Amino acid sequence: MIAGIIGATGYAGAELVRLLSGHPKIEKLVLSSVSFEGEKFEDIYPNFLGRVSASLLKAEDVIAASDVVFSALPHAVGEPFAAACMERKIHFIDLSADFRFDDDEAVYSAWYGKTYQYPELHKKSVYGLVELNRRKIKELAAKGSVIIGNPGCYPTGASLGAFPALAKGLFGGGTIIVDSASGTSGGGREPSRSFHYSECADSVAPYKVASHRHSPEIARNMAAMAAGFPSPQVIFTPHLAPMSRGILSTIYIPLSQKWRVTPGGANMPPSKEIEAKTEEIRALYADFYKDEPFVRVLPAGLAAATNRVRQSNYCDISVNVDLNGSTLIAVTAIDNMVKGAAGQAVQNMNILFGFDEKTGLEAIPALF
């Protein structure tokens, strides 16, 4: 099978090249670039030297030669390529935000400053958070070519951390707070001052407080996950952390009356009741995700950490009931470039083609 990647020279595109180069079902990659057309991929990224020497083509030529196309372009430029893929009846997996809000153009326009160029395409697409929409993705694939709106990196970690609590009625209503810290590769390859080494190394700082584009995607996912139970208000604060890869999200979930425990007493360590409730919730999370190949609910005493998922498609989750007995603290760790982008896109491709979902994604995380 031939896979095409449009925007292959960006960070997400290059990560797709890395993962798909080792995918047993992919015989050939065809890659596009505007800035480096005609040059060899290995000359742009010398870590691929001797492994990926393909010359960079025009996007149109990539689409014409491919059985499946990934788009790793910025938002608001990929819709014509999606249209061309639908014309050719091949699947299109979009890593940008263009197909993440299909049923809500008003929200997309408000945050991304653009209306849909091809409104009919948004009826053929599905949001690619696999753990939420696997069945829908398979149903659409059975009918023909599909457009996947691959989820944003922050929404992936934040949503997966709250999903069991929302779907199983642990959430008691009110506000879920999500504090996330991301590595610098989240900003892409284009240099900018705030991502300059001397301005971001050795420091952690919030950015786009109360104004990040991933807020509506997180809120929308959580509302969908809470079907039948109350939907949360969401407060999301992203931080830039001095690391290349990874997103750690700490998610504070108010518990429903049924799941609350009486605190152990003012300023006292966790009571036996809180420890028991933590165990009960951990078991519920583990059961909820027991058939998910890439979600690991961590055992007691192990907190989610970005280095333990690095370069892998895992989302690790640790859970604790707070000392107050009424708040669940779920912490998730993902690699923003893999589960938060290219890995999740490959997982989606595997589902679309009926391959084992883990194909090409089984590498053990690189701790350092």
Ligand SMILES: NC(=O)c1ccc[n+]([C@@H]2O[C@H](COP(=O)([O-])OP(=O)(O)OC[C@H]3O[C@@H](n4cnc5c(N)ncnc54)[C@H](OP(=O)(O)O)[C@@H]3O)[C@@H](O)[C@H]2O)c1
């Ligand atoms: N980085 C992450 O952690 C991450 C996670 C999830 C999703 N995403 C999404 O993935 C997409 C790519 O992100 P990235 O981080 O890889 O960004 P990036 O490093 O800036 O790469 C984007 C690439 O797209 C091409 N491009 C830029 N403007 C274009 C235009 N107007 N028309 C055609 N091509 C254009 C450029 O390559 P050429 O000039 O060589 O064509 C550029 O290298 C974005 O939509 C982003 O939101 C990124």
